[in-house]
Amino acid sequence: MRHAYTVEQVRSAEAALMAKLPPGTLMQRAATGLAVAVSNFLGRTYGANIVLLIGSGDNGGDALYAGARLARRGARVTAILLSEKVHAAGLEAFRLAGGRVDTSDALAGGRVGASDDLADADVVLDGIVGIGGRPGLRPDAEALVRRVEQHGVPIVAVDVPSGVDVDTGETPESHLNAALTVTFGTHKICHLVDPAATACGPVHLVDIGLDLPPAEVQSLQADDVRALYPVPHGESDKYSRGVLGLMVGSPQYPGAAVMATAGALAGPVGMVRYVGSSSVGQAVLAEYPEVVVGEGRVQAWAVGSGISTSGVDRDRFTRLIQQDDVPVIVDAGAIGALGTKHSARLVITPHAGELGQLLGVPRAEIEAGRLHYARTAAEERQLTVLLKGATTVVASPDGTTYVNPIATPWLATAGSGDVLAGLLGAFLASGLDEARAAALAAYLHAAAGTLASAAGPITAMSIAHALPAATRHLLSS
């Protein structure tokens, strides 16, 4: 599991550890890990041209100490100071190691020399601001960063890409985009949550020995998927593996029922029941003869994919969400049919527009604050939210939050959400709790999309068809 923490949690863990160690130990651990990561990124150190952008805090201190190490190993390292006040001991160590300080009118924004340094750089280290910063780049920093981008020089962000909101993953102001982020002690929320997560690039974690409380945000990794996946055993039968009821698809969108069924049958479920109009039932049977069409006992329901809100059978839906023994996935049109009260355990699977409608918030605001709004909806409505998007967020009413680590823009294809609803239903019917079922489904759906897209553009059915191979690969690796 990958865990992410708030700045406050990181600061108090750092303070507790620093109290037990000689002064400066943590920064030296951070700087050593950073220098190694930069060397690995470059593939060489001797002779490399490295530029440091240095802000006023300890983030700049990390970069200066790492720069000193790289200079001692033969790199040509130049620091551009963005503040009159920088980490004094770090600057001294940097100078002693042979590091150069670019003084070319740096604070006034002229930067003739800085421009030359940047044009020749193999990499730029962003030590402008770390977890102590406010979102946004100041004009000086912004001008330099844009120049780095113009020269096409890759940026390694120290701890976090400067400008992002560390605790929310939001990017309300200008920020930089890193080719690699090297962070210390633990992941922070901006490393996992978009849009900031995209700005981080790959994230390399340097262990500095922090002792941390339970995490704010978690992200499943391949070994978690292996541990959680309900693999059938010798005593399993179709009922104990779980029966999923699908109330999805409509005469207008019969394909949604076929795609949700495809997703469900590629999951861990023992049996799928279809309940709905006979023409849609026939379409499902034509593709999947193993489906049982008609009423009967189920361990979970998936409702709403391929049904408009006006097409939802309100009486039936209200009864489903007022019982308390069978969890219900509420997708697409059914999200719009949700009232304020329910007794069943619910998982809603909106995209940003649907969540916006539910909360009365513009779609763009949801996109910019995905974590916040997923959590708000989960808490206010007392249900689990799987918010679809480039990075899928799962938030449950008790605060447990997962962020899907795999993003593939190819997943944005018609019917992809129907496959996901079916797959999620399969995990829920197999007995997993809502948050884990949603996190697993999002992970495998994205893994299957990634696998399928290796051969080019994908359709929803190709995602479903790649699910068994993606699952097999994960379970056997």
Ligand SMILES: NC(=O)C1=CN([C@@H]2O[C@H](COP(=O)(O)OP(=O)(O)OC[C@H]3O[C@@H](n4cnc5c(N)ncnc54)[C@H](OP(=O)(O)O)[C@@H]3O)[C@@H](O)[C@H]2O)[C@@H](O)CC1
């Ligand atoms: N603590 C530890 O044990 C360890 C910490 N470590 C490292 O320390 C980092 C945190 O250091 P930190 O607390 O000094 O904060 P940091 O982010 O460098 O600077 C904050 C200052 O920047 C300024 N500023 C604010 N917003 C800004 C903006 N948008 N753009 C530009 N400037 C802005 C503002 O000062 P001002 O300029 O306003 O006077 C503010 O005071 C952490 O990320 C990690 O790298 C590691 O060594 C591991 C051990």
Ligand SMILES: [K+]
């Ligand atoms: K930084």
